[in-house]
Amino acid sequence: MRTDRLKLAANLTRPLLALVAAFALTTLALLSTGVSPLEAYRLVLFGAFSTPVRLSDMIMLAAPLLLCAVGLSITFAGGLYNLGVEGQMIAGAIAAMVPLRLWPDWPPLLLWLLAGLSGAAGGALWALLIGALRRYANVSEIFAGLGMNFLASGLALYMVLGPWRRQTSASLSGTDLLPRDLWLPTIDRLRLAPAAPVIALLALAIVWWALTKTRWGLEVRAVGLNPAAAGRLGVAAFRRMAETLAACGALAGIAGMLQVVAVHHALIPNISSGIGLLGLLVALLARADPRWLLPIAVAFASFTVGSIQLPLTLGIDSAIAGVLQGALVLFALVARARVR
Amino acid sequence: MHIAVENLTKRFGPVCANDRLTVSFAAGQIHGVLGENGAGKSTLMKLLSGYIQPDEGRIVFNDAPRRLRGPGDALAAGVGMVQQEPLDIPAFTVLENLLCAAPPGVFRSRRAAQTALLELAGRLGFPVDPAARLDQLTIGQRQQVEIMRLLLCGAQVLILDEPTTGITAAQARALFAALRQIAAEGRTVLFVSHKLEEVAELCHTVTVLRNGHVVPPGQLPMPQPQEYLLSLMFGESGAAPPIYRPLPAIDAPPVWELRHVTARSGALHLVDLNHRFAAGRIIGLAGLDGSGQQVLLRLLAGQQAPDHGQVLVNGRDLTGAGSIAFRQAGVEYLPADRLHDGMIGALSLADHFALLQRNGLLVDRRRAEELARQAIAEYQIKATPVTPIASLSGGNQQRAMLALIPSTARGILAEQPTRGLDVASARAIWSRLQARRDDGCCIIFSSPDLDEIMEYSDEVIVCFAGRIGPPIPRALLSASRLAELIGGVGFDALVDVVR
Numbered sequence: 001m002r003t004d005r006l007k008l009a010a011n012l013t014r015p016l017l018a019l020v021a022a023f024a025l026t027t028l029a030l031l032s033t034g035v036s037p038l039e040a041y042r043l044v045l046f047g048a049f050s051t052p053v054r055l056s057d058m059i060m061l062a063a064p065l066l067l068c069a070v071g072l073s074i075t076f077a078g079g080l081y082n083l084g085v086e087g088q089m090i091a092g093a094i095a096a097m098v099p100l101r102l103w104p105d106w107p108p109l110l111l112w113l114l115a116g117l118s119g120a121a122g123g124a125l126w127a128l129l130i131g132a133l134r135r136y137a138n139v140s141e142i143f144a145g146l147g148m149n150f151l152a153s154g155l156a157l158y159m160v161l162g163p164w165r166r167q168t169s170a171s172l173s174g175t176d177l178l179p180r181d182l183w184l185p186t187i188d189r190l191r192l193a194p195a196a197p198v199i200a201l202l203a204l205a206i207v208w209w210a211l212t213k214t215r216w217g218l219e220v221r222a223v224g225l226n227p228a229a230a231g232r233l234g235v236a237a238f239r240r241m242a243e244t245l246a247a248c249g250a251l252a253g254i255a256g257m258l259q260v261v262a263v264h265h266a267l268i269p270n271i272s273s274g275i276g277l278l279g280l281l282v283a284l285l286a287r288a289d290p291r292w293l294l295p296i297a298v299a300f301a302s303f304t305v306g307s308i309q310l311p312l313t314l315g316i317d318s319a320i321a322g323v324l325q326g327a328l329v330l331f332a333l334v335a336r337a338r339v340r
Numbered sequence: 341m342h343i344a345v346e347n348l349t350k351r352f353g354p355v356c357a358n359d360r361l362t363v364s365f366a367a368g369q370i371h372g373v374l375g376e377n378g379a380g381k382s383t384l385m386k387l388l389s390g391y392i393q394p395d396e397g398r399i400v401f402n403d404a405p406r407r408l409r410g411p412g413d414a415l416a417a418g419v420g421m422v423q424q425e426p427l428d429i430p431a432f433t434v435l436e437n438l439l440c441a442a443p444p445g446v447f448r449s450r451r452a453a454q455t456a457l458l459e460l461a462g463r464l465g466f467p468v469d470p471a472a473r474l475d476q477l478t479i480g481q482r483q484q485v486e487i488m489r490l491l492l493c494g495a496q497v498l499i500l501d502e503p504t505t506g507i508t509a510a511q512a513r514a515l516f517a518a519l520r521q522i523a524a525e526g527r528t529v530l531f532v533s534h535k536l537e538e539v540a541e542l543c544h545t546v547t548v549l550r551n552g553h554v555v556p557p558g559q560l561p562m563p564q565p566q567e568y569l570l571s572l573m574f575g576e577s578g579a580a581p582p583i584y585r586p587l588p589a590i591d592a593p594p595v596w597e598l599r600h601v602t603a604r605s606g607a608l609h610l611v612d613l614n615h616r617f618a619a620g621r622i623i624g625l626a627g628l629d630g631s632g633q634q635v636l637l638r639l640l641a642g643q644q645a646p647d648h649g650q651v652l653v654n655g656r657d658l659t660g661a662g663s664i665a666f667r668q669a670g671v672e673y674l675p676a677d678r679l680h681d682g683m684i685g686a687l688s689l690a691d692h693f694a695l696l697q698r699n700g701l702l703v704d705r706r707r708a709e710e711l712a713r714q715a716i717a718e719y720q721i722k723a724t725p726v727t728p729i730a731s732l733s734g735g736n737q738q739r740a741m742l743a744l745i746p747s748t749a750r751g752i753l754a755e756q757p758t759r760g761l762d763v764a765s766a767r768a769i770w771s772r773l774q775a776r777r778d779d780g781c782c783i784i785f786s787s788p789d790l791d792e793i794m795e796y797s798d799e800v801i802v803c804f805a806g807r808i809g810p811p812i813p814r815a816l817l818s819a820s821r822l823a824e825l826i827g828g829v830g831f832d833a834l835v836d837v838v839r
Contacts, residue, residue: 215694215703221687222695228681233695233744234667 018331025327026320035314043313044321047306054305056192060263061275062301063196064089064255068279069286069293070200070207071251076283077211078244079224084130084145085252086276087152088123092253093260093271094152094159095122097175100182100261101164108181115257123253126152127245135238141245157269164267174268184262193262201294203251208290220244252276278304281329287336300325341402341418341496341528342367343388348397350383357383359552360397363559365497365545370519370529372543372562374536376573376762379549381532385499388530389421390414401497416443420490421499424760426482430475437474438489446493453492460488464518478629480507480515487518497528504538505760508628508788509823516542534573534762536566548572573762593655594618595670595751595782596640601649605635608806613639613649615808617784619750622777623811624797625786626826631803633786637753640784641673642666654750670750676759678737685730689715689723689740696744715743719772735765742772752776754785758792770796790826794819804831 030037048058068085075082082088096119099111106114126148133144164175184193211217220240222230227237259271282300286292307321344364350357357380365371375381386392388399390408398405401417408414411421428437439453447453454470461468466484474482483503490498500519504512519542523529533539539546545559548569555572594616601613610632617623617640625633638644639651645660652658653669663673675681683692693715694708712725719739723732729740738761745752757773758766774796777783787793793800799811802825809831825831 213702215697215700218691218694218703222684222691225686226681226684229679229684230695231663232667232673232675232681233683233692234664234698235695236664 014335015332018335019328021331021334022324022327025331026324029320029323030316033316035316040310040314040316040320043309044303044306044324047309048302052190056187056190058298058302058305059192059197061305062298063200064258064275065279065282065301066200066293066297067203067251067255067258068276069282069297070204070290071248072279072283073286073290073293074207074211074220074244074251075248077217077224078220078241079227080241080244081142082127082130082145082245082248083142083277083280084127084148085248085279086272086274087145087149088126088249088252089256089259089272089276090149090152090156091126091249092119092123092256093267094156094256095119095253096257096260097159097164097267100178104179104182111182112184112261115261116254119253119257119260120250121253123249123251123256124246125249127249127252128242131242131245135242153269156267156271160267160269172269174264174266176266178261178265182261183265184258186262193258196258196262199254199258203254204290204293207247207251211290216240216243252279278325281325285329285332343402343419343497343528344400345384345388346398346400348384348387348399349395350387350392351395356552358387358394361549361552361554362557363547363554364400365528365530365559367496367528368523368526369544370523370531370542371559372539372546373530373532373549374534374539374546374569374573375549376534376764379573380552381549382501383552384549385421385501385530385532388414388497389419389499391421412443415490415493415495418494418496419499420493420495420497422483422486422490422501422503424501424503424505426474426479426486428474428482428486431473433471433473434468434477434485435470437485438492441489442493456492457488460492464488464521465514466518478507478511480511480629483507483515484511484518487522491522491527495527497530498522499530499532501532502534502760503531504533504535505788509790509826510628512538536569539569540566570763595654597650597652597655598639598646599650599652601639601646601651603635603639603644603646605638605644608632608635610635610639610806610808613808615811617751617782619780619782620777621798622773622783622785622796623799623801624793625784625801625803626790626793626822627786627803628826629788631826632806632808633803634755635806636803636808637673637755637784637786640666640751641671641753643673670748672745672749672752674741674745674752674754674757676755678734678741679730682741683729683737683744686728688712688726688728689721689743690725692729692740692744696746715740719743720768735761735768738765738769739772742769745776749776750781752781752783754783756787757785758787758789766792790819790822794822802826802831802834804828807831807835809834 027037030040048054068089072082072085096115099114099118103111130141130144130148133139134141160175161170166176184195186193211220219230219235222235223237223240231237255275256271260267264271278300282293282296286296303321303324307318310316310318310320342364346362348358348361361384373381387394390411390413399408406417408417432440435450435454435457438457439447439450447456457468457470466488468485474485487498503515519529531539531543540563543562546562546564547559548555550573596617598613598615603610608630625636627633635644639646642658642661642663642665650657650659653666653671656669658665658669679685690709690712693711694703694705697704697708709725715721716723716725719742721736721739721743723736729737732740758769761769773783797814799813800817800822801811802809804826825834
């Protein structure tokens with residue numbers, strides 16, 4: 001009993017220290033701007049919960065963030081660092097636009113389904129290219145992913161300014177808005193499309209189940225831990241790696257699709273808005289443990305949404321949310337490092 | 341330098357690897373350290389050379405207590421350790437490897453370092469090329485380089501952990517001569533081994549470890565009766581030696597067949613191999629390190645496709661089909677490095693059995709744990725179904741790897757199956773492999789240990805410079821003849837006779 005309690009205390013000390021250190025660093029950054037840290041923290045931590053609109057903004061950010069983080073937890077389990085998640089999200093958004101632009105008169109329900117499938121396929125394909133580069137050109141998936149991110153951004157920009165430019169004149173602010181009836185059903189006053197969080201939670205449940213209960217999940221984890229040994233035991237190691245990349249790309253692609261049909265209602269150059277990379281932070285902090293993905297994604301989304309008010313109320317930049325998120329991940333990684 | 345430990349204690353979780361050890365090693369001598377796997381030898385050596393730090397007790401060099409913060413610290417204090425696996429930078433040349441880790445002020449220039457290296461190499465009788473890249477050298481040569489690096493960096497105490505594992509007999513002889521020279525120059529040598537003959541041949545004293553204790557307390561002068569040392573290492577009862585039995589007549593089709601196979605690996609060319617490997621045999625591959633045994637095993641496991649020719653498994657042509665197809669055809673490959681590419685350290689035995697399940701969407705955990713429990717009982721593995729493999733001892737890992745071989749396997753390829761195991765564990769492993777042979781498997785193993793090859797093979801295949809000899813029945817072979825063949829003496833005649 002007593003030793004259990006001691007062990008629990010020991011297990012909690014390091015995360016708590018990491019939390020304190022992250023806030024200390026963020027406080028230093030705040031103090032340097034001369035604003036009251038307490039006031040800033042009130043906005044960053046609780047701002048997202050102050051009005052229903054902000055709460056729904058937070059949910060609409062948390063949904064794609066969770067999708068990306070869930071996808072990344074698959075690639076982490078498979079031993080891959082999929083830094084290309086941002087590009088996969090963009091590729092998904094572009095692919096999702098295709099059916100919406102080709103057949104705008106079709107029934108919306110069918111079009112959403114098509115857009116979802118097309119987005120997932122686009123993201124998966126973009127991710128599989130990384131797998132192919134790794135397999136056939138011996139390029140690390142980290143560099144391949146980063147390169148593919150630039151390629152995807154360029155492609156989105158080209159589509160916005162080229163083939164899909166506005167009818168009036170090409171504009172960096174995006175394509176023409178989609179017809180109103182193709183927007184995912186939205187509670188207008190709140191800017192909340194309830195389907196988005198539902199899809200994200202569904203993905204979380206399915207992936208958690210797949211990774212912990214299925215034979216596929218066990219094989220993926222075995223490949224992630226030791227591809228050579230898994231191969232010796234008869235697991236098709238490269239195939240599993242490719243599948244994890246495709247699964248992560250598909251989820252990121254669906255996140256991109258949601259950005260198009262539920263948030264921006266158009267393709268904009270910055271359609272991914274750094275959500276994929278924020279998802280990497282979430283997955284890193286959660287250690288790809290599915291139980292932690294949801295709370296951390298919600299927390300990070302609320303920091304980002306809460307900090308949007310900082311420029312208006314306190315006259316400082318909203319980037320402080322990024323400082324807090326980054327510091328949390330950094331110190332969590334430090335706290336986890338094994339003592340030698 | 342005189343080196344001693346007092347009440348030295350090191351725990352890993354609940355396991356006390358070194359329990360209040362007190363022992364001292366005098367200068368100018370070679371000290372053997374004996375013990376079975378898990379007795380605490382490696383822990384003691386890592387404590388002495390700064391790789392890990394003790395929980396209690398102290399380390400004393402020349403009557404002054406020292407706290408060692410790391411291997412560099414230990415080397416500055418005069419203690420250097422040669423690890424079982426070479427810990428060097430493979431892409432560097434011998435000279436670069438020497439320079440990059442040298443403490444400041446040891447060498448004034450590259451030229452000075454090279455002169456010092458060649459001078460020492462001459463004294464120790466090690467042939468060395470300062471410009472050769474380490475990844476082009478054999479394990480034995482890299483070990484020689486490491487010994488010279490430590491000595492040139494000022495090591496007064498040299499620790500060697502199982503140094504004769506994976507090196508050739510000739511290299512072992514050169515090593516022994518060099519160690520005698522090093523001791524004669526007044527340095528202290530600690531020689532960790534579980535091979536009694538080597539300790540008997542080389543060492544002035546012996547320290548026996550069992551379960552983290554020195555038994556009996558303190559050093560023993562050599563020589564000692566072999567039976568006495570065995571009883572100290574293993575307690576009173578060792579496993580009974582296996583009984584030699586004649587080959588059964590088998591008329592089943594060959595497990596493997598090579599037809600006009602040509603393959604290459606680095607500078608090694610294997611040309612026009614024609615072999616049939618019959619069922620119900622244990623075939624030992626003998627040869628110097630890198631004579632072609634590795635390539636042959638990789639060909640038979642499907643990990644390397646031949647440049648020309650065909651590889652048949654159970655009569656089916658599987659040329660170029662890949663290792664998974666070979667595995668499905670009943671070929672099991674057991675690598676020498678169990679944790680590197682044999683099993684997954686973080687997963688348990690039950691997880692491994694679950695990985696072997698081929699049907700169903702979900703993992704059948706209950707079935708996997710049941711199989712793991714059966715394997716634990718049958719193979720006497722010291723573990724529970726959910727213990728991570730990495731926390732098992734080497735012998736238990738090897739047993740687990742054997743337990744994971746499906747009963748449908750017809751051919752087993754084992755690379756150094758008893759590498760790093762103590763005598764009792766090795767015997768247990770071999771009795772399992774022999775039972776597999778009796779069930780009709782063909783087992784092909786490689787080993788640098790000629791005694792192991794002579795003791796357990798039904799047939800021996802000698803590899804020499806990329807040429808693969810014909811299978812020789814064990815009964816027709818003597819140890820001295822085998823040693824000659826490995827060195828190439830009479831190898832041509834052997835091949836010609838078969839043609």
